[in-house]
Amino acid sequence: MALSIQPYKGTRDFYPEDMRLRKWMFDKWREVCESFGYEEYDGPVLEPLELFTAKTSEEIVDDQSYSFTDRGERKVIMRPEMTPTVSRMVAARRQELAYPARLYSIANFFRYERPQKGRLREFWQLNADIFGIEGVEADVEIIQLADALMKSFGSKEGSYEIRLNSRVLLDNKINAAEPKVEIDKIIRLIDGFEKMDELEFKAKLTEAVNKPNDLYQFLMDDRETEATKEIIEKCASLGVKVIPKNSLARGFDYYTDIVFEVFDTNDENNRSLFGGGRYDGLVGLFGVEPVPTVGFGMGDVTLQNFLQTNNLIPELKNTTDLVLATVGDVFTEANKLASGLREKGLNVSLDASDRKLDKKIKAADKQGVKYVLFVGEAELKVQKFNLKNLQTGIENQVPLSKINKTLLA
Amino acid sequence: MALSIQPYKGTRDFYPEDMRLRKWMFDKWREVCESFGYEEYDGPVLEPLELFTAKTSEEIVDDQSYSFTDRGERKVIMRPEMTPTVSRMVAARRQELAYPARLYSIANFFRYERPQKGRLREFWQLNADIFGIEGVEADVEIIQLADALMKSFGSKEGSYEIRLNSRVLLDNKINAAEPKVEIDKIIRLIDGFEKMDELEFKAKLTEAVNKPNDLYQFLMDDRETEATKEIIEKCASLGVKVIPKNSLARGFDYYTDIVFEVFDTNDENNRSLFGGGRYDGLVGLFGVEPVPTVGFGMGDVTLQNFLQTNNLIPELKNTTDLVLATVGDVFTEANKLASGLREKGLNVSLDASDRKLDKKIKAADKQGVKYVLFVGEAELKVQKFNLKNLQTGIENQVPLSKINKTLLA
Known part of the structure; x- marks a missing residue:
């Protein structure tokens, strides 16, 4: 039983x-x-x-x-x-x-x-x-x-x-x-x-x-x-x-x-x-x-x-700032990228599964995380990444150096 | 028993x-x-x-x-x-x-x-x-x-x-x-x-x-x-x-x-x-x-x-920034002063007992609080107070407006 x-x-x-x-x-x-x-x-x-x-x-x-x-x-x-x-x-x-x-x-x-x-x-x-x-x-x-x-x-x-x-x-x-x-x-x-x-x-x-x-x-x-x-x-x-x-x-x-x-x-x-x-x-x-x-x-x-x-409870957010979603076989590189962002004080989870991107986005959204960053070989080469705000749906390309607490607030 | x-x-x-x-x-x-x-x-x-x-x-x-x-x-x-x-x-x-x-x-x-x-x-x-x-x-x-x-x-x-x-x-x-x-x-x-x-x-x-x-x-x-x-x-x-x-x-x-x-x-x-x-x-x-x-x-x-x-534990401080020690019968005024300092983000405890000042200082020191501020009628009048650093023993007169997180760090 x-x-x-x-x-x-x-x-x-x-x-x-x-x-x-x-x-x-x-x-x-x-x-x-x-x-x-x-x-x-x-x-x-x-x-x-x-x-x-x-x-x-x-x-x-x-x-x-x-x-x-x-x-x-x-x-x-x-x-x-x-x-x-x-x-x-x-x-x-x-x-x-x-x-x-x-x-x-x-x-x-x-x-x-x-x-x-x-x-x-x-x-x-x-x-x-x-x-x-x-x-x-x-x-x-x-x-x-x-x-x-x-x-x-x-x-x-x-x-x-x-x-x-x-x-x-x-x-x-x-x-x-x-x-x-x-x-x-x-x-x-x-x-x-x-x-x-x-x-x-x-x-x-x-x-x-x-x-x-x-x-x-x-x-x-x-x-x-x-x-x-x-x-x-x-x-x-x-x-x-x-x-x-x-x-x-x-x-x-x-x-x-x-x-x-x-x-x-x-x-x-x-x-x-x-x-x-x-x-x-x-x-x-x-x-x-x-x-x-x-x-x-x-x-x-x-x-x-x-x-x-008395309606005094505010909306409370997930502590995770960013989900890093891999595209292709970039586990180690994406992982190092995540470590770098953590050193900047960001809370970053890594989705390195081989699921389709829309599944990864859906999961991040369901968990209440606001941002997803897409990491593939091309992005790693130029150190520029597409960042999607799941609340507004807006996606922008940003250089790695610009990703910080203020941007993701 | x-x-x-x-x-x-x-x-x-x-x-x-x-x-x-x-x-x-x-x-x-x-x-x-x-x-x-x-x-x-x-x-x-x-x-x-x-x-x-x-x-x-x-x-x-x-x-x-x-x-x-x-x-x-x-x-x-x-x-x-x-x-x-x-x-x-x-x-x-x-x-x-x-x-x-x-x-x-x-x-x-x-x-x-x-x-x-x-x-x-x-x-x-x-x-x-x-x-x-x-x-x-x-x-x-x-x-x-x-x-x-x-x-x-x-x-x-x-x-x-x-x-x-x-x-x-x-x-x-x-x-x-x-x-x-x-x-x-x-x-x-x-x-x-x-x-x-x-x-x-x-x-x-x-x-x-x-x-x-x-x-x-x-x-x-x-x-x-x-x-x-x-x-x-x-x-x-x-x-x-x-x-x-x-x-x-x-x-x-x-x-x-x-x-x-x-x-x-x-x-x-x-x-x-x-x-x-x-x-x-x-x-x-x-x-x-x-x-x-x-x-x-x-x-x-x-x-x-x-x-x-492995000697990895640092010295950990009391969370209280300041003990406010009254001199004479100024309970209400000292209490209001404490509230004002709390609004500035300070953690302030009030010692309004009628013990002697050296007893109040000793108690603050024993509890590991770094600063004591003395509050009597004269001080309240001019809004300047004597602040004692219990670690160095140094005592200075400071205007109320100067007392903040930075000063007490």
């Missing part, structure tokens, strides 16, 4: 045209993060399971993780998110690192989920974190960075909003509820708030606590609080609009202070694009002095959906 | 300085592959197990794979190599792709091995393959590309050699042996030849076949054969030296014709750096017309060892 050509459920094959889009997104991520002084790092795909049972969301580890026992009886997990890994890495060099340490990574993550819009089993995520700053400067900077990322893709004002809350305030409110409830449970309930209608949410809240109205009122009251005021003002002074949102929780158990999210305001796609917050306690779990930390993660699948909906 | 700060055995944390090296290697891989007209692709980390049991080396799948059953009872494997995945991807678009299709990827792979020099449980690999060419032009090009990659890192002539063999010839020779032996077993034995001394190898060969001398003589006779002559000559005409090597096998079961490897000639590190070959049959396993294919994989761990031994 023939093998299946399908990728594993919930994962993607990236063909060159998909890869161009991915690279374009990742390059922007890199450019913006590095412009803020963030340096790239990476960690392993496999981690000891206990690293994630300690502090990640219970739902992710228990129900959605790819975890298994290795051949040496160690329990391992394919990373479902980056925060525990980067905290481990910072803890391991607690003394050696210089602070503030600004770190970013672009890595793939794995969650066993029912594949659906915006959710896949393997996805990529930008993670950006700043370590070593207790003050709101770090909160402001990380929100500013999130905003700069959105703007770098050409997002229009009003197409997204940035929402801010304090987990301290929210957690206190929940802790004051009667009867005593499991805070994580309520947080997850609140985290799902945007996806429910008000009646459903209120019903669930009523099941959980005795006086749901108090909590409900609090969650609905989107005014600045003492905890969010300074950040909102400082962001405003830097041209970044931030909205207070008392019902914002973010699902992870490790947040200790502010949480924020970037929300898609499009009516047909009302959802959280990405978010983050402050998690001052995580590095301390590794037996070292804690380090104040704030950061966020931005996924490629939701971002790509947003960019598509 | 505190969580462990160690990464999972056989995997690596890439801190910024490790990442700089990795990026430098990957960027060179990309640059050279794209200069030959190869386009980047990627596939999923997880694949159905049967994709790899079909044709990869038995040793890898049975003894070294990370394979497990997912929550939906599917048997999956964390990819131990790329060839089956890219073959699957080409098969899935057999009709739509234009040929020759030149594809490359830079991806991570997983093998449960005893970690040792040059071998880790998670490693990265460049894979480059050309699909759709039956003739030796493809074999020549792929060897030429391997050589160009080695040269792009500054490898000196003679520090490596390129070895070539034909699996057709070798397999015929083994098939002619008495008694009939399992060809895969002998291939694996031959594959380990470089790591044994001659006596040990001969002894093992004697265990396996009746007339070991015939086979041994053949394996030792490193002359060009009909199958390798044309490739060796064509490569020579392009300035690429290739050596015939009858004992070269390469471990994978899918090779159908030529195999080659790049071998480290350093006496203290005599080993195969990487290699590849022709595998015309693999795409056909997916129920489509087969596609002639030749390619190779080049690992990051062995390459890095080679580059280190």
Whole structure:
């Protein structure tokens, strides 16, 4: 029986045209993060399971993780998110690192989920974190960075909003509820708030606590609080609009202070694009002095959906500048010609097959290459070659010396 | 109990300085592959197990794979190599792709091995393959590309050699042996030849076949054969030296014709750096017309060892051009200044903490940033700032308008 050509459920094959889009997104991520002084790092795909049972969301580890026992009886997990890994890495060099340490990574993550819009089993995520700053400067900077990322893709004002809350305030409110409830449970309930209608949410809240109205009122009251005021003002002074949102929780158990999210305001796609917050306690779990930390993660699948909906993806070209198509038996000469052009910085592929020229042209065109250069014995003799622009159909004879980046732009 | 700060055995944390090296290697891989007209692709980390049991080396799948059953009872494997995945991807678009299709990827792979020099449980690999060419032009090009990659890192002539063999010839020779032996077993034995001394190898060969001398003589006779002559000559005409090597096998079961490897000639590190070959049959396993294919994989761990031994790794700098250190309470103004410099294309990090200036300078220096700019109220007023070069210790006052890429180079 023939093998299946399908990728594993919930994962993607990236063909060159998909890869161009991915690279374009990742390059922007890199450019913006590095412009803020963030340096790239990476960690392993496999981690000891206990690293994630300690502090990640219970739902992710228990129900959605790819975890298994290795051949040496160690329990391992394919990373479902980056925060525990980067905290481990910072803890391991607690003394050696210089602070503030600004770190970013672009890595793939794995969650066993029912594949659906915006959710896949393997996805990529930008993670950006700043370590070593207790003050709101770090909160402001990380929100500013999130905003700069959105703007770098050409997002229009009003197409997204940035929402801010304090987990301290929210957690206190929940802790004051009667009867005593499991805070994580309520947080997850609140985290799902945007996806429910008000009646459903209120019903669930009523099941959980005795006086749901108090909590409900609090969650609905989107005014600045003492905890969010300074950040909102400082962001405003830097041209970044931030909205207070008392019902914002973010699902992870490790947040200790502010949480924020970037929300898609499009009516047909009302959802959280990405978010983050402050998690001052995580590095301390590794037996070292804690380090104040704030950061966020931005996924490629939701971002790509947003960019598509908002028509923000440009036409992306093949990286190959030129196909060199041979006429007759000139393999070695054509190959040397290609090497010479590569030394000039051109990306040149060689089609030295004995197919007919129109087949070679068709193939180059199908691959999205713009130019074909024809190389036969006669051309090699005079060092002048016919160059065809496949987009316009125009063909010109050009001397070898004139073929360069500018001509082929 | 505190969580462990160690990464999972056989995997690596890439801190910024490790990442700089990795990026430098990957960027060179990309640059050279794209200069030959190869386009980047990627596939999923997880694949159905049967994709790899079909044709990869038995040793890898049975003894070294990370394979497990997912929550939906599917048997999956964390990819131990790329060839089956890219073959699957080409098969899935057999009709739509234009040929020759030149594809490359830079991806991570997983093998449960005893970690040792040059071998880790998670490693990265460049894979480059050309699909759709039956003739030796493809074999020549792929060897030429391997050589160009080695040269792009500054490898000196003679520090490596390129070895070539034909699996057709070798397999015929083994098939002619008495008694009939399992060809895969002998291939694996031959594959380990470089790591044994001659006596040990001969002894093992004697265990396996009746007339070991015939086979041994053949394996030792490193002359060009009909199958390798044309490739060796064509490569020579392009300035690429290739050596015939009858004992070269390469471990994978899918090779159908030529195999080659790049071998480290350093006496203290005599080993195969990487290699590849022709595998015309693999795409056909997916129920489509087969596609002639030749390619190779080049690992990051062995390459890095080679580059280190040969002193080929340059000093790699932090991507941050400038740390902007505040004096006094000028967070918003300094932040706006940083934004302005970023718009000029500079990578600027802001240190707005209330630490003493010498602490801020020390931190910037430790992170490998070359310049610090001091920003206080007085400086903001006159728009002139003191700029300190941390490498020379020299400090100058410069007007804001003069601060650009050239000044900070």
